[in-house]
Structure formats: C-alpha cells, structure tokens
Amino acid sequence: MTLDELIKNLNSLIESELENDSSQILEQIAKFFMEKFNVEEDEVSFLFIDSDGLFLRFFYPPHLKDAGLLPVKFTDSIATQVFNLGFPRLINNISFVKHFSLFETVKSSKGKALPIQKMLVAPILSPDGKKIGVVQVMRKGNKPDEVEDFSESDLDYLQTCISKLFPYLKAFAGQKIK
Numbered sequence: 001m002t003l004d005e006l007i008k009n010l011n012s013l014i015e016s017e018l019e020n021d022s023s024q025i026l027e028q029i030a031k032f033f034m035e036k037f038n039v040e041e042d043e044v045s046f047l048f049i050d051s052d053g054l055f056l057r058f059f060y061p062p063h064l065k066d067a068g069l070l071p072v073k074f075t076d077s078i079a080t081q082v083f084n085l086g087f088p089r090l091i092n093n094i095s096f097v098k099h100f101s102l103f104e105t106v107k108s109s110k111g112k113a114l115p116i117q118k119m120l121v122a123p124i125l126s127p128d129g130k131k132i133g134v135v136q137v138m139r140k141g142n143k144p145d146e147v148e149d150f151s152e153s154d155l156d157y158l159q160t161c162i163s164k165l166f167p168y169l170k171a172f173a174g175q176k177i178k
Contacts, residue, residue: 003161006032010168025168026060033161037120037137037154047079048124048133048172056083056134059172078121079134086131088122088159092149114140117147122158124169132173135162 001009006028013024030044037044045064047056055071056079058064074080082089094116116138124133137158139147162169 001032001035003032003164007164007168010165014168022171023059023062026172029165029168030060033135033137033158036157036161037150038148039137039139043138043140045136045138046124046133046169046172047083047136048169049083049131049174051174056080057175078119079136082121082123083131083134086123086125086129088120088155090150090152090155091119091121093117093144094119095144114142117141117144118150120150120155120158122155122162124162124166124173126166126170132170 010025010028013028026046030041030046033039033044034041042061042063044060045058046060047058047070049055049072050057050069053072055069057069058067070077070080072080072083078089078091118139120137122135123131124135125131135158137150137154139150141147
C-alpha cells in the first residue's frame with residue numbers, strides 16, 4: 001500500500017456511517033508502518049500529549065494504552081526527549097543510549113517482551129510546528145545483530161508520512177486523562 005492509498009482508506013473510514021471508532025485510524029496507520037518498516041504490532045507506538053500538556057500517553061499499541069504515562073519533563077525517555085526537542089532520532093544500538101525501559105517489559109498481546117534494539121522516533125508536529133505527540137518504530141530482539149538497522153531514508157520517510165498524516169493524528173492530542 002502507498003501513502004496515498006492509506007490516506008484514501010482513512011478518508012473512507014472517516015466518511016463511513018459506521019461507528020467511526022478513532023482507534024481504527026491509528027490501527028490503519030500502524031499497519032501501514034508495520035508493512036513499510038517490516039516490524040511487528042508491538043514495534044510501532046503512538047504517544048500523544050494530554051489536555052494539560054504535562055504527559056505523553058500511549059494510544060497504540062493497544063496493550064500499552066493503560067500501561068502508564070510519561071511526564072514530558074522526564075529526561076530519561078527517548079520519546080519525551082524527541083517530543084521536547086521537536087527533532088527526530090535514529091538509533092541503531094539502543095544499548096548505548098540512556099533510556100527508560102519500563103515499557104519494554106510489558107508483554108504484548110502475543111505474550112512476549114523483547115528489548116528494543118533499534119529505533120526511529122519522530123515528533124508529530126502541526127504545520128505551524130506545535131508538538132502533539134511522538135511516533136516510535138522499533139525493532140526488538142535479544143541482541144542488536146538479530147535485527148536490521150534503520151537508515152536515514154527510513155527516518156526521512158517516517159517524517160514525510162507523519163506530516164501528511166497529521167490531519168488524521170491531531171484528534172488524539174489533548175484528551176483528558178481519566
């Protein structure tokens with residue numbers, strides 16, 4: 001599927017008379033990233049800022065939605081660093097990067113919890129530069145050499161996709177934490 005085909009599918013989903021469950025939008029986008037970057041369901045995540053601008057909350061994958069919140073001022077999280085700086089990161093050996101790894105221990109729906117080895121992380125920015133969240137695409141495995149490296153072109157493509165998909169992602173930001 002191409003990015004344009006995904007956008008067409010998202011428009012059809014929004015226009016449908018069905019229940020229009022917004023989680024279907026993230027699911028479609030996540031599946032697109034899974035296909036494009038050759039990763040699994042628990043290797044794509046979306047975090048969005050809350051209504052008070054204090055926390056990032058997982059909206060995808062589903063098994064992390066209730067796993068906890070990341071204070072945006074928390075400096076040990078790669079997601080919050082990328083969110084605060086507004087710049088993407090490509091990391092091909094995460095063991096050399098100080099990071100918060102608690103969420104790596106949460107088992108996926110498939111029952112496994114593998115450490116992250118490689119990672120693309122990009123902020124979700126509005127056209128005027130307002131930060132609303134973060135997208136992470138990861139490759140997990142027992143050792144770094146078990147999984148393929150990401151490239152600069154992968155990071156560029158992720159940013160291009162996020163920019164074009166912003167109209168579909170913006171609805172997830174600013175929700176009240178329950």
